[in-house]
Amino acid sequence: MIEIDLLRVxxxxxxxxxxxxxxxxxxxxxxxxxFLVFLYFTLSARDQFEAMLNGQASIFDSWLIxxxxxxxxxxxxxxxxxxxxxxxxGEGLKVRDITLFFLGGMVNLEKECKTSKGSLKxxxxxxxxxxxxxxxxxxxSNNLSVSNLIFSNLFxxxxxxxxxxxxxxxxxxxxxxxxVILKSLIWHFTGSKRTGxxxxxxxxxxxxxxxxxxGIFSLINGSFYVAFCLFIIGLFVFTSAKSQSQIIQIQKIxxxxxxxxxxxxxxxxxxxxxxxKTLSKYNSLNKKNGSNQEWILLCREGRWxxxxxxxxxxxxxxxxxxxxxxxxxxxxxxxxxxxxxxESLWKAIIKIEKTRDARLLVLSAxxxxxxxxxxxxIGKAVLKKIGLNLPEQLIKVxxxxxxxxxxxxxxxxxxxxxxxxxxxxxx
Numbered sequence: 001m002i003e004i005d006l007l008r009v010x011x012x013x014x015x016x017x018x019x020x021x022x023x024x025x026x027x028x029x030x031x032x033x034x035f036l037v038f039l040y041f042t043l044s045a046r047d048q049f050e051a052m053l054n055g056q057a058s059i060f061d062s063w064l065i066x067x068x069x070x071x072x073x074x075x076x077x078x079x080x081x082x083x084x085x086x087x088x089x090g091e092g093l094k095v096r097d098i099t100l101f102f103l104g105g106m107v108n109l110e111k112e113c114k115t116s117k118g119s120l121k122x123x124x125x126x127x128x129x130x131x132x133x134x135x136x137x138x139x140x141s142n143n144l145s146v147s148n149l150i151f152s153n154l155f156x157x158x159x160x161x162x163x164x165x166x167x168x169x170x171x172x173x174x175x176x177x178x179x180v181i182l183k184s185l186i187w188h189f190t191g192s193k194r195t196g197x198x199x200x201x202x203x204x205x206x207x208x209x210x211x212x213x214x215g216i217f218s219l220i221n222g223s224f225y226v227a228f229c230l231f232i233i234g235l236f237v238f239t240s241a242k243s244q245s246q247i248i249q250i251q252k253i254x255x256x257x258x259x260x261x262x263x264x265x266x267x268x269x270x271x272x273x274x275x276x277k278t279l280s281k282y283n284s285l286n287k288k289n290g291s292n293q294e295w296i297l298l299c300r301e302g303r304w305x306x307x308x309x310x311x312x313x314x315x316x317x318x319x320x321x322x323x324x325x326x327x328x329x330x331x332x333x334x335x336x337x338x339x340x341x342x343e344s345l346w347k348a349i350i351k352i353e354k355t356r357d358a359r360l361l362v363l364s365a366x367x368x369x370x371x372x373x374x375x376x377x378i379g380k381a382v383l384k385k386i387g388l389n390l391p392e393q394l395i396k397v398x399x400x401x402x403x404x405x406x407x408x409x410x411x412x413x414x415x416x417x418x419x420x421x422x423x424x425x426x427x
Contacts, residue, residue: 019097026085028078031101038070045069045157052153065154072158074100076133080165081105083125084177091118104165112416116188116196123180130166134159172203173237174244179204197248201241208238246386250410251346251417253385259348260341262381263362263371267295272305272330277321279310295361297369298330304368306330333369336361341370345381348373349414358402379405 021028046066077100084107085095094110113119137159144152170178179200187196215230270278279296298306305327312329313321338361339348352358352375362371376398383390383405390405398405 023082023098024086026082026095027097029097029099031099034100038074041070041073042066045154048153048157049150052149065150069154069157072154073161076130076158076162076165077105079133080126080130080169081107083129084122087122087125088113091115091122093122104169111418116184116193120181120184120188123177123184126177127166127169130162130169134162134166137162171207172200173207173240174200174204175240194248197244201245201248204237204241204244208234208241210234211237247413249386250382250413253382254346254349254410254414254417255344257345257381257385258341259339259343259345259362259373260370262345262348262377263341263373264377266359266372266374267297267361267369269297269299270326272298272300272325272327274326275322276312276316276324276326276329278326279308279313280321295336295359295372296326297333298326300327304333306333307336333361338363339373341365345378346414346417349378349410350418352378353411353414374399375402375404375410378410379408382408382410 018032019027019029042063043066045068046062049065050062078098081098081100085098088095088107088109091113093113096108096110099106099108113122137155141152141156141159144155169176170181172178172182174180174183174197182203183193183196183200185196186199187193190196211230211234215227215234218224218230219227296308296310297304298308308326308329308331316324337351337355337359339351341362341364348360352360352373359372359374361369362373364370376395379398380390380395394405404410
């Protein structure tokens, strides 16, 4: 399966997290994985405290120092994310929520910032706060070094962790802050967001290769733990860069393709003078093929006059199926959700997701029925452009379930495109 799941990961993390409180109207969520981090740092700080006092500290004091250290780290990460959030609000964006998880924190914005300067300010605010907290904690540690060794060591630990958070986030890797900063700077100087993203992706790939290469060198020299950490970081960064690259590729495809290049013809055309009994044959065909029910469009002497629901059969006794005619149950064609054949595919996705049956009637330039469009039509076209031709069995399953093939998250991608500058997306 192709790796386009950064948007899905963002969504899933938010859905699987627990809402604990609101800060200035922003929901704060904590993912279960964060508690593992909390426990790790609590135990680590407890053990260090006991070692510093040569095992003479009480169990209560040891655990208290451990928990206090983790709480300070929790607050540090929270302040980092709040900095992003408040700057984003200042740029006119809505913050859906903040989620803390094992890799740190994540701000979920309703849409992307439309300016390079705004994007830069949002991205750089978090590392600035982390570095400031590191400076403040280390300063406190130095001032307390003589009077209180315990708190001096505690503040030094938290200060160093904030320094690590700040510096690590400045690495030019998408989706880290440094990657967004690099993207924003390139965007500002070139005028193209797409160019900025491409440069940030290239930077991430380079860093992933360096991490893996250094990991191999460390492994040869016997530093197994360092090698393992570098391999994990390298693979994570490479996968993230690849995911972002595929999202960009899909966005480009959705901009370039028009509806008329993708649509199919999932409807039947019948004369409105035919008896209602005619519909029973098409019901049987649909059940046999396992497909979604087709629309039944009506015409009269070559002119489109409306459409009918197959469910009318349920409202008429079988004995009257030959006595009732389709024109008696005709509904206006403009009641069906529709889209122009020349519309871009990403706009069609947004429109499809707002319909009940996830299907659109495609209209020609003259406003006449041209075809139909559903999730499977779109998914097949995107995958074909990428170079993937799916087996018919997978296509059939997708049609039965009315979903995008192989879990393509096209709805999220199209929504993100709608919230950004589409002229820039097409550059």
